[in-house]
Amino acid sequence: xxxxxxxxxxxxxxxxxxxxxxxxxxxxxxxxxxxxxxxxxxxxxxxxxxxxxxxxxxxxxxxxxxxxxxxxxxxxxxxxxxxxxxxxxxxxxxxxxxxxxxxxxxxxxxxxxxxxxxxxxxxxxxxxxxxxxxxxxxxxxxxxxxxxxxxxxxxxxxxxxxxxxxxxxxxxxxxxxxxxxxxxxxxx
Numbered sequence: 001x002x003x004x005x006x007x008x009x010x011x012x013x014x015x016x017x018x019x020x021x022x023x024x025x026x027x028x029x030x031x032x033x034x035x036x037x038x039x040x041x042x043x044x045x046x047x048x049x050x051x052x053x054x055x056x057x058x059x060x061x062x063x064x065x066x067x068x069x070x071x072x073x074x075x076x077x078x079x080x081x082x083x084x085x086x087x088x089x090x091x092x093x094x095x096x097x098x099x100x101x102x103x104x105x106x107x108x109x110x111x112x113x114x115x116x117x118x119x120x121x122x123x124x125x126x127x128x129x130x131x132x133x134x135x136x137x138x139x140x141x142x143x144x145x146x147x148x149x150x151x152x153x154x155x156x157x158x159x160x161x162x163x164x165x166x167x168x169x170x171x172x173x174x175x176x177x178x179x180x181x182x183x184x185x186x187x188x
Contacts, residue, residue, distance in 0.1 A: 014072065
């Protein structure tokens with residue numbers, strides 16, 4: 001019988017300020033939603049994940065909110081296996097920052113084959129507050145060669161899938177096309 005595999009993986013969660021990077025990370029690592037949270041400087045969360053017969057010991061780096069003046073520190077390119085790029089579906093400028101962050105990741109890592117997933121967070125805010133349509137974000141993900149999921153950290157919708165899809169991409173698994181009509185979970 002084969003020995004159970006254990007792998008160490010480092011994942012960086014990045015995006016503009018107040019998009020829910022910490023909320024997604026804490027929801028995934030601690031199964032709880034933090035309503036009021038102080039802005040993050042940088043935190044690393046550890047979680048043991050059992051996925052596809054492998055145990056992953058993950059370091060999940062929750063970065064400070066990125067803006068045009070503090071875009072993606074070079075240290076986030078060292079020893080990192082994959083990236084989660086988060087935007088707020090109700091904040092257009094946070095979505096516009098995704099392309100800039102992606103370009104910086106590719107430049108700093110020196111590769112265009114870096115596993116990345118774009119996450120449209122805060123779907124719980126509802127359609128009246130939405131500023132970024134799902135189809136537009138899907139197209140950006142295709143253009144950038146990234147996977148894509150919409151989520152609500154508050155309602156714990158599609159949070160686990162973010163990390164599962166990214167681990168699949170890191171390990172080179174083919175990620176299937178999945179579509180749901182309500183609160184989209186779209187994996188491109």
